[in-house]
Amino acid sequence: MEVWILFNEEIESSSAEAFEVRRFLSEGKEMGIDVKVFHPEQFDLLVDDENKDTILIDGKPTPLPDFVLPRCYVIDSGYFSLAVVRQLERMGVRIFNDSASIEMVSDKMHTHQALAESNIPTPTTMLAKFPIDIDLVERHIGFPIVVKTLLGVNGTGVFLIDNHDSFADLMSLIEQTSPNIQLIFQKYIAMSHGRDLRLFVVDGEVVASMERRANDGGFKANYTQGAKVVQFNPDEEAREIAIRTAEILNLQVAGIDLLYDQNGYTVCEANSFPGFKGLESCTKVNIPQAIFKAMQQRIGAEYADQNVTALAANDVAKIAS
Ligand SMILES: Nc1ncnc2c1ncn2[C@@H]1O[C@H](COP(=O)(O)OP(=O)(O)O)[C@@H](O)[C@H]1O
Numbered sequence: 063m064e065v066w067i068l069f070n071e072e073i074e075s076s077s078a079e080a081f082e083v084r085r086f087l088s089e090g091k092e093m094g095i096d097v098k099v100f101h102p103e104q105f106d107l108l109v110d111d112e113n114k115d116t117i118l119i120d121g122k123p124t125p126l127p128d129f130v131l132p133r134c135y136v137i138d139s140g141y142f143s144l145a146v147v148r149q150l151e152r153m154g155v156r157i158f159n160d161s162a163s164i165e166m167v168s169d170k171m172h173t174h175q176a177l178a179e180s181n182i183p184t185p186t187t188m189l190a191k192f193p194i195d196i197d198l199v200e201r202h203i204g205f206p207i208v209v210k211t212l213l214g215v216n217g218t219g220v221f222l223i224d225n226h227d228s229f230a231d232l233m234s235l236i237e238q239t240s241p242n243i244q245l246i247f248q249k250y251i252a253m254s255h256g257r258d259l260r261l262f263v264v265d266g267e268v269v270a271s272m273e274r275r276a277n278d279g280g281f282k283a284n285y286t287q288g289a290k291v292v293q294f295n296p297d298e299e300a301r302e303i304a305i306r307t308a309e310i311l312n313l314q315v316a317g318i319d320l321l322y323d324q325n326g327y328t329v330c331e332a333n334s335f336p337g338f339k340g341l342e343s344c345t346k347v348n349i350p351q352a353i354f355k356a357m358q359q360r361i362g363a364e365y366a367d368q369n370v371t372a373l374a375a376n377d378v379a380k381i382a383s
């Protein structure tokens with residue numbers, strides 16, 4: 063099996079993302095899988111209706127792999143990276159996860175819209191419309207309130223605003239300085255203050271989970287913000303919500319984050335290329351291996367299907383003769 067990882071940093075960089083890509087490379091070696099890492103900029107996208115077997119990498123036609131695993135923010139890194147993912151999937155390459163799903167989960171509003179449509183519990187969420195009608199926001203969501211940038215990651219664009227006056231001040235600042243910014247307002251789930259759950263889902267199964275606990279008394283439990291992580295055994299309800307969330311968002315590799323709620327759990331967000339450095343440190347689960355195995359199973363199932371079809375055709379031929 064040949065797997066291409068799309069990554070837009072130096073592999074030797076000290077970031078968690080680069081560490082994780084190196085984990086894929088070493089685990090691939092152990093499993094006899096040919097893993098190659100490409101920067102999206104190495105591709106050239108040439109669309110024609112004849113060639114479905116190769117794609118240009120560093121200017122050279124290169125045969126397509128069995129699987130592609132995007133491991134970078136293809137949205138942030140611009141139109142080009144997303145177009146690379148689209149081209150690969152249009153050429154029929156299997157991909158964990160596809161471009162439409164990556165786009166959907168990078169947009170927090172779109173994610174909550176899709177989940178609410180399918181009756182998955184999510185905090186009440188509202189898209190900001192300037193000028194902000196503060197009374198309307200207070201009536202529907204109330205204070206304290208969580209304010210998030212639409213496309214934020216790693217907790218950097220998430221704020222807890224205590225009351226009407228602070229909210230009014232912040233909104234007038236934003237209106238004057240960045241009137242084009244997209245924000246969402248969300249009900250603050252007090253029970254989950256500084257704590258959340260990360261369930262890692264691979265092709266319909268929860269393979270590892272952890273609880274994240276903020277170290278600084280703050281309300282955000284992002285690992286990248288220094289939260290402590292501990293292994294967690296999710297109950298049936300948490301598992302079911304995570305698996306259904308991944309299914310609805312069409313994510314085969316997903317980090318589903320749950321908040322504790324009075325009625326059980328509510329979905330905070332979904333990640334389409336979830337980090338796993340923290341998760342592996344507290345669970346001992348081998349995440350790259352779980353992902354590669356799921357890919358192998360997919361391919362195996364396709365071959366089995368083809369054999370069944372071939373056998374059935376054989377039977378028909380026999381009956382006919
Ligand atoms: N509605 C909420 N109520 C309580 N805590 C929240 C809420 N939304 C987010 N948080 C906390 O803030 C963290 C970051 O929010 P999140 O939406 O996951 O943004 P990011 O994509 O930047 O990680 C979460 O992990 C959670 O601990």
Ligand SMILES: [Mg+2]
Nearest residue numbers: 216217319331
């Ligand atoms: Mg998050």
